[in-house]
Structure formats: structure tokens, C-alpha cells
Amino acid sequence: DAGVIQSPRHEVTEMGQEVTLRCKPISGHNSLFWYRQTMMRGLELLIYFNNNVPIDDSGMPEDRFSAKMPNASFSTLKIQPSEPRDSAVYFCASSRQGFPYEQYFGPGTRLTVT
Amino acid sequence: SQKIEQNSEALNIQEGKTATLTCNYTNYSPAYLQWYRQDPGRGPVFLLLIRENEKEKRKERLKVTFDTTLKQSLFHITASQPADSATYLCAPEGNAGNMLTFGGGTRLMVKP
Numbered sequence: 001d002a003g004v005i006q007s008p009r010h011e012v013t014e015m016g017q018e019v020t021l022r023c024k025p026i027s028g029h030n031s032l033f034w035y036r037q038t039m040m041r042g043l044e045l046l047i048y049f050n051n052n053v054p055i056d057d058s059g060m061p062e063d064r065f066s067a068k069m070p071n072a073s074f075s076t077l078k079i080q081p082s083e084p085r086d087s088a089v090y091f092c093a094s095s096r097q098g099f100p101y102e103q104y105f106g107p108g109t110r111l112t113v114t
Numbered sequence: 115s116q117k118i119e120q121n122s123e124a125l126n127i128q129e130g131k132t133a134t135l136t137c138n139y140t141n142y143s144p145a146y147l148q149w150y151r152q153d154p155g156r157g158p159v160f161l162l163l164i165r166e167n168e169k170e171k172r173k174e175r176l177k178v179t180f181d182t183t184l185k186q187s188l189f190h191i192t193a194s195q196p197a198d199s200a201t202y203l204c205a206p207e208g209n210a211g212n213m214l215t216f217g218g219g220t221r222l223m224v225k226p
Contacts, residue, residue, distance in 0.1 A: 102163065
């Protein structure tokens with residue numbers, strides 16, 4: 001298995017632009033998680049899905065952030081409009097649903113908003 | 115609110131010694147706790163899971179303890195090697211489902 005795939009790996013954009021991050025979970029995993037990691041705040045859960053349905057989005061910082069999972073093999077995290085404080089590494093992770101199975105993380109997308 | 119504390123200062127030890135990392139949590143009682151390793155520029159990688167009814171869990175040179183009275187988990191690496199140098203994150207159960215809440219991580223440096 002290729003593991004969790006994220007794209008792009010690096011994104012540099014100007015303030016006010018729309019940013020879309022993409023994730024392909026491991027095949028057969030029913031749960032998908034989006035995290036944001038910064039030096040100041042560590043690894044924060046933004047939103048997670050079970051069977052493509054958003055279960056908890058309480059970590060989404062503002063209405064500028066939105067996430068979708070149209071099918072079991074694809075999810076997007078969108079920021080519009082982007083701001084410099086959104087600069088961080090964004091990770092996608094997937095796991096089997098149910099008992100607390102371990103989460104498999106992707107390589108992350110490093111986002112820089114100037 | 116839930117609070118998870120890991121020593122933010124780096125832990126420097128000599129090769130061959132045992133490294134002990136601490137994870138303290140407050141204001142809730144997680145049913146399980148996971149430990150992850152993160153190398154620079156990479157996503158975290160799962161190491162071990164321990165449930166509240168398990169006092170100790172081992173995997174090769176790794177050992178984790180879970181003291182629900184003290185609200186603390188200890189992570190040990192015996193016979194440490196320079197390749198063990200990384201940041202280690204503890205992740206107790208989150209609010210619901212299979213969510214996790216991650217601590218800030220402790221950076222371990224093993225010197226040859």
C-alpha cells in the first residue's frame with residue numbers, strides 16, 4: 001500500500017488566495033482526520049470523518065476553513081481566503097473505524113501564506 | 115478543558131541509556147492512550163497503544179505505562195540508540211469516537 005497520499009507537498013500563496021489541500025487515505029480505512037501543526041500550538045485536530053461523513057469539526061478555526069469527503073478515497077481541505085496565520089503543516093491521517101486503531105499519517109503539506 | 119503536558123525541553127541522553135518521557139493529562143479520564151514518533155519533515159508514526167486497564171505495554175525496546183490515578187503515562191526506550199532521536203508525541207483518547215488529542219511532544223536526542 002502506498003500509505004496516505006497528500007498533495008501538494010508545499011504550497012506558497014499570497015494572502016487572500018484560495019488554497020485547496022488534497023488527501024487520499026489508505027484503502028479500506030473508514031476514518032479520515034485533518035490536522036494542523038505549528039510550533040506554537042502543536043498538532044491540532046481540525047475535523048474528522050467516518051464513512052465520508054463529518055463527525056466533529058469543532059477544531060476548524062473559522063468559516064474560512066472547509067473540508068469535504070465526496071468518496072472513500074478522497075478528501076479536501078479548503079481555506080478561503082487564506083491569511084498569513086494559516087501558515088502551518090497540514091496533515092491528513094486515516095485509520096480503521098471503531099476501536100482506537102492507530103492513525104496513519106501522510107507526509108503533510110507545508111503551507112506558507114505571505 | 116482537556117490538557118495534555120509533555121516536557122517541551124529536549125531530552126539528551128547517552129547511547130545505551132534508558133530514555134524516559136512523561137505525559138501528564140488533566141480534566142478527563144481517557145480510556146486509552148497512544149504514543150507516536152515524529153521525525154523532522156514527516157508525519158507522526160504510531161508506536162504503541164495502552165488501555166486504561168493495562169498498567170504496562172511492551173514492544174521490543176519500548177515500554178509504556180499508564181497510571182490512571184496519577185493521570186500520567188511514561189514512555190521508556192531501553193538501550194537507546196542515535197536512531198531513536200526524534201520527537202515523541204503522546205495522544206490520549208479525545209472527546210469521542212476514535213479521536214485523539216496530541217500533546218506537544220518531547221524531542222529526544224541520543225548521543226553516541
